[in-house]
Amino acid sequence: MKQLAKLFLVFAKIGVMTFGGGYAMIPFLERELVEKRSWTTSEELMDYYAVGQCTPGVIAVNTATFVGQSMAGVPGGIAATLGIVFPSLVIICVIAGILTNFADLPAVKSAFAGIRVCVCVLIFNAVVKLWKKAVPDKAALALCLAVFVLSAFFNLSPVLFVLCCAAAGILFTQWGVRGR
Amino acid sequence: MIYLRLFFEFFKTGLFAVGGGMATLPFLYSMSDTTGWFSHGQLADMVAVSESTPGPIGVNMATYVGFTTAGVPGALVATLGLVTPSVIIILIIARVLQAFRSNKYVDAAFYGLRPCSVGLIAAAGLLVVKIAVLNTELYAQTGVLADLFNLKALLLAAVLLLLTRGIRQTKKLHPIVFILASAAAGVLFSF
Structure with missing residues (x-):
């Protein structure tokens, strides 16, 4: 029980320090889990992170579940996961509660109109960053463009694309199209 | 429920x-x-x-x-x-x-899933562009192509692209800096 509480608290701390998630999280994980507590090694952490990236869901959550379960089994995985989402729950509920009261002020509307432009640029930058790793050859490029066009112009569920592309990845690999 | x-x-x-x-x-x-x-x-x-x-x-x-x-x-x-x-x-x-x-099947499936993810995120980004940079309502009324683009927003987007991709000193700054700056620009120039 004590260990579960500790897992919860350490991952809540990591949740507070993680701004934006993803790669920003690695240095904090290293410091909290490897250097300060020796709960895991750098190599193991990179393994967890790599698997966390190529399994569904939020990478930070996947990594937390992994570390928690390696420390204390299934309850450990759950405690670490609840820990990492706890700060988000509190902080976002407070901010969302405040913002809804001020959403109709002209100044707030103008501020968010400016922020939306910034969100476009941030999403664009995220796409460029992912692109470098995700599109290694022409077959992947074709897949990416097909998904972009179909999803931009037709109202189709993203689930459909995910299932088709997983199948396409396996077929392309078997047919030898991959890598060309 | x-x-x-x-x-x-x-x-x-x-x-x-x-x-x-x-x-x-x-x-x-x-x-x-x-x-x-x-x-x-x-x-x-x-x-x-x-x-x-x-x-x-x-x-x-x-x-x-x-x-x-x-x-x-x-x-x-x-x-x-x-x-x-x-x-x-x-x-x-x-x-x-x-x-x-x-x-090898997991690896092959992810070879297909990664470009899928990029395509989906890019398409979602397009929806944000539509809200943030385009005046689709005004364009539908007037039919003038120049009315379609929100010039202030385009200018801000160009500046942000330059700061986040072009200039080495500002590239590494945390996104929150750009978000706050954009909020300030929105208020100052009444977007």
């Missing part, structure tokens, strides 16, 4: 969104279309707040959408829905970690 639906929608998102927090974005747009719980514009604002607050961005967006839809219990239900598939899948994979990492 809104909580059950919220849980189910976010369970689906957590199960199929591959490639981290931003990968949940296309699912949230699809959710906006099918449920009508929140608008595309609201979603763009939620992305901004989620990027500027502590915590993984995917979790923040789920919490925010849940809160907007059904208050604090909604936030809790949406977030639990999002992480439940992760927990189940990771707990299974943890037992067969080596086999999973070296399985």
